Amino acid sequence: MTDLAATTSTAAPVADRRHIARYLPGYGVYAAVAALLAFNAAFTDHFLTVGNLRTQLIQVAPVVIVALGMALVIGTEGVDLSVGSVMALAAAVLPLYLGYGAVPAIAVALVAGVAVGAVNGALVAVVGLQPIVATLALFVGGRGLALVLADGQLKQLHNAALLAIGSDDVLGVPAVVLIAAALAVAVGFVVRGTTFGRQLVAIGGNRVASQLAGLPVRRVLCCTYIACGVFAALAGVLATARLNASDPSALGNLMELSAITAVVVGGTPLSGGRVRVLGTVVGALLMQLVRATLIKHDLPDSTAQMAQAVIILVAVYVARERKSR
């Protein structure tokens, strides 16, 4: 997404294969989604219906939101494993403050996301831990804390305003889908058009050089992890609202992997220095569609997981080509 402009300047295409190899990692994900939709249009009954597409979008929305935050973190050459636990933490916090109304409760849940992100950011940027280790701490500890807060129990929720976010439509589109779309646009703008976004990408691309150029490396890293935490908390709130219940033991399980998958499949390199926002959204969509397609064809969930594994391998393999250039 950030490099669309760079394609205009290249010299005449030398060989078609090299051309394809070059653009495949970037745009292969769009082609894959298109192919999958075409396949379903031809072979799956009732797939391309408004009702089904609605369901798919609603289901993918939380993944998209988490993956957007993850894309930013991965853009800095980091990773955030704690996102699933942050979702659980947000879910656990919600019922504790719903007595004050939906808005304060949501605000507290988001603050929990800020807190976790700040700890992650501090561990990475100030203490200097490797991101995978730093965020592993809250991956484990965050869910533990969520279970303590919730007494380890599933709680039914009855706050109408909160539940409405999960189930209502705005102009015929589910609210959660609109929120995810709005966030995608916002993140796209931040990455492309703000000093923060450009500094983030620069730091991911060459941290030493960024430091020497006087960039506020610590601040940018901290803010990035905080943004990721807030996004995960928001995803936790939305998922809880849809579920009509706070379920901190199950909510967000394996979400970190889904989010990383979406980011990688979408063409953002794990080595940092680039953030593909649209690719991330489409990457999440692709994984969702693969799963839905297989389930519609009566293949078990376990098969869907294996199919996902293959897609991840292909995405990583294709991205590898770019490095050797």
Place this chain on the structure above:
Amino acid sequence: MSPIAELVGVSKRFPGVLALDNVSITLARGEVHALVGENGAGKSTLIKLLTGVYTPDAGEIRYAGRPVSFRRPLDAQAAGISTIYQEVNLLPRMSVASNLYLGREPRGRFGLIDHRRMYADAAALLSQYGIDVDVRAPLQSLGLGAQQMVALARAVSVDARVVIMDEPTSSLEPREVDTLFRVVRDLRGQGVAIMYVSHRLDELYRICDRVTVLRDGRVVHTGPLAELDRLRLVSLMLGRDVAEVRRHGLTRFSESHTAAAGEPVLRVRDLTRRHVLSGVSFDVRPGEVTGLGGLLGSGRSETAKAIVGALPVERGEVTVAGRRLRRLSPAAAIRAGISLLPEDRKAEGIIPELSVRENIVLAAMPRLSRVGVVSRAQQDRVVDLFMKRLRIKAASPDQKVSELSGGNQQKVLLARWLCLNPKVLLLDEPTRGIDVGAKAEVQQLIDDLAQEGLAVVLISSDLEELVEGADRIVVLHAGAVVDELAGDDVSESHLMAAVAHDGEAPE
């Protein structure tokens, strides 16, 4: 003395460079042989050929009188060639004894490691070298000097007949150096051949018997070290004839800058960091190019890094235009008006994935934005200006910087710093690795900038460039200022003398 290892007419080519060109060198039993040369002279390639990391493209390696071809490092080790690298390459968390006997531990019954014997052997071995440490303790609990000695003991205890030491003293205290040298002399007495690689001339003269000087992949001199005085040695390393220098050179610098007057804009005082810098102080005036001279490892780059706060110091202060920087950090330095063009363009300079435009505006971005939103129009103005002024050749500002040539990448980096409008510009090897045309342009630019009143600090391994570019040269040795050349003293012969006559320098 009979030779133990020989390279005969050896060449080694890498894509684009001939790293070694018909090199012959002989290591005799019981000699300490110095191998010297500047960066890129081919020293490490030579070492890697001897240790089996590379195989020669042409020529022959002879060992104990017979031609050999080492296919991998293990072959060379098995034959009796041991290497001790700059950084100790042992396993820090394992015990001292395990490190000494790694891969050849004494075995007891059932093939298990006989720890008791290993500890006893290790203690006995180390005591031969006057090292008294707990051999069961993890290696990392020892000082660096002691670790170096363990590495040496390991190298020798595998029945080494040739020991290659690559900058072994770079992290040692003077007392530890003495111990090391004692061991080296013992080894020499036992008939071991030692190849000693170091930039520290004092050490070479203390310990080495013969010397081979490499330059640009060729042997330019070999013979007894005692017959070669320091000045001659340095001139051989740098490729400058002492007598022949006076002529006017090939660089694009003008004679000197008359504008250099008035108060210094940059004052550096007492920059100190253990083992790296000891009390570096100097001034830089506006409109003047101040050179930092010295051999590799003398602390030139470190001084520049310390000034902009990229290398933490224990002591020292930096004053810009009369205002002392309270905290040294790259951001603070940039705010105060100091910019550093770092030595390593790839690792510390360019952001390869980003475009030319973004690489240029990287440091200036906050100034070219409104409330955190990047202003494309303002960026374009600056980028356009500098791409024209520095004649940066790119298909468009949107081209990825990694697709440009080295010279153009360097210009992009120069543009990054110039668009900040600095008061002081520190240039660390600004013309290294760029083609001749770009080199001349960069030199011309440095000249122009100084004419316009900018204070420039120039670091260069290219003597000619340094002498002709700089109005004044501050000479460093072992992290300390040992001399300052100004006026007519700024000549290659004076600079070489200053670099070479470093014996009296405070350590």
